[in-house]
Each structure stands twice: as structure tokens, then as C-alpha cells.
Amino acid sequence: MAVDVPGLVSVIVFYVCILAIGVWGSRKSKKVEKKCSGSKSEVAIIGGRNINILVGIFTMTATWVGGGYIMGTAESVYSPTQGLVWALGPPAYVLSGLFFAKPMRSKRYVTMLDPFQNRYGKAFTVTLLLPALVSDILWVACILAALGGTMSIILGLSSTISIIISAAVSIVYTLLGGLYSVAYTDIIQLCFIFFSLWLCVPFMVLSPAVTVISQTLPLNQTSEHAWMGHLDLEVAGKWVDEMLLMALGGLSYQALYQRILSAASSVQAQISCFAAALTVFIMGIPSVVIGVMASAADWNQTAYGLPPPFERGDAGKILPLALQHLTPTWVSVLGIGSVAAAVMSSMDSALLSSASMFTQNIYKTTLRKTASETELQWVIRIGVLVVGLAGTGLAFGDDSVFALWVLSGDLLYCVIFPQLLCVLHFQRANTYGAFSGFVVGLLLRGLSGEPILGIPPVLLYPGWREENNVIRQYFPYRTIAMLFSVVSILAVSCLLNLIFEHELIPQSWDFLQVFKDKNETEEDEPCLLTKQTSFKLEECPLPSNFLHLFCFKLRSQ
Structure with a gap:
């Protein structure tokens, strides 16, 4: 398949623009470091808690609207065995705004693991980091696989080259500016995703190959449309499982709390969550429409021919296939730009997520307690590089974007969410x-x-x-x-x-030593009398043994 040179040039220009914005964001980060009273590493991780509400909404939305969300939603709607009823949108932001944003932000945590470290200690924090790290690597693999498949279909470019170039761009600008680079590139990426995907929709709807969707019937069914899907009692348990996985598993991503903790206040964090929940839903509508049009298409009227994508095992690539065969070439190029933007908007979040937790909760508190701020910044950069390389390597091995997307949330839902729920509530x-x-x-x-x-x-x-x-x-x-x-x-x-x-x-x-520490804390607790008065114990005119006896009586009562 020949490489589409104009399309390739367009994508390269887009990547250069994103990289330039990332570099600008890194300069903004350095300016904030000079003004901020907090540490430089905290500026890289949570932006010095100085991200305004509009930027916060954009970057929180972009965190979820990645290649997995866009392509996975289209795949679910298109698949004759699933349909629209299986397009499980992520309601995680609503739940995070109601139950998790305020307790996390009000206590001024830096990462999602801070409450565990404060209550359970270092050993358990290290244990909990492992599933979070694996989940982030799977997430990176999921979104890079989405991009590689899209570029190979539309541009004729090798998926390996596409994955490597996209990963390199995301890694570079995340290394340079931390959360500021991530947040400001997210704004551009999200706007591009919104306008380019919605631009593709009317061309796809008016495509000669797309039949009237009311005429489209599912396999072995005559009473409902294929794209609507159906939910049998036999598979209802699986539907409930995946719905809760998206809703509750989504509450356990460090990338989500990175945005919550970067807000200027608890109220701002909650508002950002609620607003992002609405925008994420809106951003998923074009993918649903594309899945419906692909389901209603007569593929025999296209260059793709028969059998259709589902029967060839190409359901995971249905979005780029629909863009290539159901829209004009220039429109499909814009569509691939939207997927590239979505991939980078989520990949940078995942990269910074694991690097932040390792630096803040493992390296700084256990491995190198005397580490300088410069050293911590370098540890964050190395962490970003390691996670990026691991996810990139894994992205070459799977064709189902939706499967990787679900799998990335499995460990978070089954292991980390119960812990987070209990430690906070x-x-x-x-x-x-x-x-x-x-x-x-x-x-x-x-x-x-x-x-x-x-x-x-x-x-x-x-x-x-x-x-x-x-x-x-x-x-x-x-x-x-x-x-x-x-x-x-x-x-x-x-x-x-x-x-x-x-x-x-x-x-x-x-x-x-859980209860030993508790008992020691109670024994070392200052007397109620000395708490409420300004004089010291040594300055009290009464005998010290009398005061200690009095304190003991107060505690025993």
C-alpha cells in the first residue's frame, strides 16, 4: 500500500505544532517554579496547584478521551454482537466529584497514594504501586495500538513507525514540562478532536455506501436494528461487570487525581469533575455515529469489499476503515489527526501518572529521603521514559483496542478501588x-x-x-x-x-506495629490542660506529678 504523502505531511505538521506547545508549556512550568513556594517536583506533578478551572476541565476531559475511548466506542457500536447498548460511557467523573475530589484535595495530597502512605506506611504503598503501574502501561499500549492501526490504514504508513513516532513526541514534551506541558497540549488536542470528528460525521452519513439505518438488522434478528444491539439475560452479568468497571475503575487512575489535586480549591476540583463528565459524553457522540454508519454500510460498494470488517476480524479498526472508505481523502486525514490528538492527550497523562507516584511515594520517602529537587525532577523524567518504552513495546502485540482498554482498568477496579474507597471513607x-x-x-x-x-x-x-x-x-x-x-x-x-x-x-x-503506634500516639498526646493553655508544663506552679495524674484522669474518663 502506497504512503499518502500529503496526509503524512499534514500529520507531521500537527505533531510539530503539539511539540512546540509542549515546549512553551515547559517554559511556563519553569516560571511557576520560580514563583511557587512549593517544591519543583510538585510543580511538575500537580502544577503547583495553580491550574485554572478552564484548563482543568480541558485536561481532565482529555485524560479520558483517548484513542481507546474513541476507537473502542466505535468498535462496540459497530460489532453485531454488541451494539449501542454496550457503548459504556465513563460516568467516573460524576462519582469522583461527588465522593472523592473533596477529601483528596482538601488534605492537599500530591498523589493518589499519599493517603495510603499516611495511614498504612511505606510497605503497602510499594505494593499498591505495582498494579497502578501495570495499568498505566496497558493504557499506553491501548492508545498507541489505536493510533498505529489508524495510520496504517489511512496513510499506508507502517503501524510500527506510527507508534514509535507518536510515542516519541508524547514522551519528549512530557519530559520537558510535566503537568503544564500536558495541560496546555491537552487544550489544543481536545479542540482538534472535537472539530475534526464532528466534521467527518456528515460526510459519512451522506456516503452512497451507507444504507438507511432503519433497514439494518442484527444477526438472526428481525425486530431491532443491528447498531442498537441487544442485551440477553445470559450476558447481563457481563454488561453490569463492564459498566461498573468503567464507572468505578475509572476512579482509581492517578491521572484523574493529578487533575483534581492541581486545582486551586476543593470546590474548583469538584466543578471540573462535573463539567468534564458532560464534555466526555459529548466527545463520545461522533464515535457512536461512526459505529452506526459502519454498521449500516454496504461494504461491497466500497474498495474494502466483502466480507465486511467484522467477519475479517477487523472490528477493532472500524473507525479508521470507516474514515477511509466512507469519507473523502482529506476528511479521513483530519480524522486520523483526531485519533493522533486523542492518543497523545491520554498517553502523556499515563506517562506522568506512574512517574509521579514512584517519585513522590517511593523514591522520595524510601529510597532517597535526602534527594534534592533537581534529582527528583530527573527521577520523574526517567520514570516517564521507562513507562513510555514499556507501553510502546506492548502496543505491537494486540489488535483489539477495546480489549486492552478494558484490561487496563481491571487491576484498578478489583484491587485499587476497594483500597481507595476504604482509606478515604x-x-x-x-x-x-x-x-x-x-x-x-x-x-x-x-x-x-x-x-x-x-x-x-x-x-x-x-x-x-x-x-x-x-x-x-x-x-x-x-x-x-x-x-x-x-x-x-x-x-x-x-x-x-x-x-x-x-x-x-x-x-x-x-x-x-499498627496498634503499637496508635497506643504510643495516645500516650504521647499532650494533656488537655496544656493544649488549652499557653503556659508550658515546666512553668506551671503545681507539682508536675500532680499535673500528670490529672491528665491521666482526664484520658481515663
Whole structure:
């Protein structure tokens, strides 16, 4: 297939513009570093908590509207076995604004792992970083795979070259300016995605190859349209599972909290979440329309021919295929620009996400407590590079963008979301409960199997089927793993709280020193009398032993 030179030049110009904006953002970051009272590393991670509300809404929206969201939505709507009913939009922002934005921002955390480090300590924080890191790498792979497939179809360019170039551009500007470069490039990218995708819609609707959608029928059905899809009782569990995965798993991304924590106040963070929820929904409409048009198209009237994409196993590439065969060439080039913009708008967020957590919660607090600000900035840059290279390597191996998109949220939903829920909203949760919940969630998810990774299930839930020698679960097994993780955290925490508070077992059995530290804190707590008065204990005219006795009586009452 010949390379489309004008289209390739257009994409290169777009990349150069994005890189230039990223460089400008890095200069803005350096100016803020000089003015900001906080550390330079915090400016790179959360922009010195100085991101205004409009920029915050744009960058929060762009975080989710990536190649996986755009192409995955079109793939779901087009697929005859799924349809519109399976296009599960992400309501995570509404939930984050209601329940998570205020407690996170009001306590001035820097990363999503800060509340865990404050309550559970360093060991558990390191443990929790691993699934978050794996999820970010899968997310990067998902969106790069989306771009590689699009460019190879429309421009005739090798998907390998497309992935490498796009990854390099995102890595470079994220390295240069941290959150400021990410935020300002997100504005341009999001505007380009919106206008270019909506421009493609009327051309696709008026394409001669697209039949009247009311005439389009699903496989073996006569009562409803193919693009609408259908939800049988047998697969309802899977639908619920994936819906909750998108809604609750989306609450566990560091990239989301990076935007929340960069807001100037808790109220601004909540407003940004609610506004982003609306804009994300609007940004998904063109992908839905493209999926519907592709479902209604007579592919025999196009150069693609028969059999249609679904029967050839090309459902994951339906958006670029529809752009190539159902719109004029110049329109399809704009469409690929929108996918490229979407990819970079989410990739930079994922890159900065893992690098920030490692630097703030592992390197700075455990590995190098005396590290300088310059050293921390270099650690962030190295982290961005490592995650980018890992995700790029993984992007060459899978054709289903939607599958990678779902898989990237699996670990977050089953392992991290229960932890985040309990650490923010259940004060009695402790380290023992957190470790037990982590193990239970990870174990149940692993035993349920994963067809994408070739892991056979050990636990077979009701309704499982064997399809093409692969066992698939239709029971909401991810939700079961999540719920059991929450129950485990709360049950173990409450049980051990009860045991140690009533001294039912020796204090020496507290090997994580959870209750020992609590008891020491209570013993070291200053007397109520000395808290409410301005004089020091040594200056008090009463005998010191009398005051200590008085404090003891107050605590015992």
C-alpha cells in the first residue's frame, strides 16, 4: 500500500505544532517554579496547584478521551454482537466529584497514594504501586495500538513507525514540562478532536455506501436494528461487570487525581469533575455515529469489499476503515489527526501518572529521603521514559483496542478501588485489612482467568461458556473480586481493632506495629490542660506529678 504523502505531511505538521506547545508549556512550568513556594517536583506533578478551572476541565476531559475511548466506542457500536447498548460511557467523573475530589484535595495530597502512605506506611504503598503501574502501561499500549492501526490504514504508513513516532513526541514534551506541558497540549488536542470528528460525521452519513439505518438488522434478528444491539439475560452479568468497571475503575487512575489535586480549591476540583463528565459524553457522540454508519454500510460498494470488517476480524479498526472508505481523502486525514490528538492527550497523562507516584511515594520517602529537587525532577523524567518504552513495546502485540482498554482498568477496579474507597471513607480500616483486601482481590481476579493473556480460569462462575476452545465468563466476576476485597478490608480491620483494643492477644503479635503506634500516639498526646493553655508544663506552679495524674484522669474518663 502506497504512503499518502500529503496526509503524512499534514500529520507531521500537527505533531510539530503539539511539540512546540509542549515546549512553551515547559517554559511556563519553569516560571511557576520560580514563583511557587512549593517544591519543583510538585510543580511538575500537580502544577503547583495553580491550574485554572478552564484548563482543568480541558485536561481532565482529555485524560479520558483517548484513542481507546474513541476507537473502542466505535468498535462496540459497530460489532453485531454488541451494539449501542454496550457503548459504556465513563460516568467516573460524576462519582469522583461527588465522593472523592473533596477529601483528596482538601488534605492537599500530591498523589493518589499519599493517603495510603499516611495511614498504612511505606510497605503497602510499594505494593499498591505495582498494579497502578501495570495499568498505566496497558493504557499506553491501548492508545498507541489505536493510533498505529489508524495510520496504517489511512496513510499506508507502517503501524510500527506510527507508534514509535507518536510515542516519541508524547514522551519528549512530557519530559520537558510535566503537568503544564500536558495541560496546555491537552487544550489544543481536545479542540482538534472535537472539530475534526464532528466534521467527518456528515460526510459519512451522506456516503452512497451507507444504507438507511432503519433497514439494518442484527444477526438472526428481525425486530431491532443491528447498531442498537441487544442485551440477553445470559450476558447481563457481563454488561453490569463492564459498566461498573468503567464507572468505578475509572476512579482509581492517578491521572484523574493529578487533575483534581492541581486545582486551586476543593470546590474548583469538584466543578471540573462535573463539567468534564458532560464534555466526555459529548466527545463520545461522533464515535457512536461512526459505529452506526459502519454498521449500516454496504461494504461491497466500497474498495474494502466483502466480507465486511467484522467477519475479517477487523472490528477493532472500524473507525479508521470507516474514515477511509466512507469519507473523502482529506476528511479521513483530519480524522486520523483526531485519533493522533486523542492518543497523545491520554498517553502523556499515563506517562506522568506512574512517574509521579514512584517519585513522590517511593523514591522520595524510601529510597532517597535526602534527594534534592533537581534529582527528583530527573527521577520523574526517567520514570516517564521507562513507562513510555514499556507501553510502546506492548502496543505491537494486540489488535483489539477495546480489549486492552478494558484490561487496563481491571487491576484498578478489583484491587485499587476497594483500597481507595476504604482509606478515604472508613476510618477504622488498617494495614492488616488493606493487605488482606489486596490479596483477596488479586487472587479472585487471577483465578477467574483472562482470555487476552491466555490465562485459563480456575474459578468457573455460573453461565460460563467455551467459545473456540477458550472459556469465557459471563458472570460479573470482576465485581465479585472487588466486593470481596472491600469486605475483607473492613472485616479484618474491625476484627483486629476489636482484638487489640481489648487485649485479647499479646501486643507483641502486632508485627506491623499498627496498634503499637496508635497506643504510643495516645500516650504521647499532650494533656488537655496544656493544649488549652499557653503556659508550658515546666512553668506551671503545681507539682508536675500532680499535673500528670490529672491528665491521666482526664484520658481515663
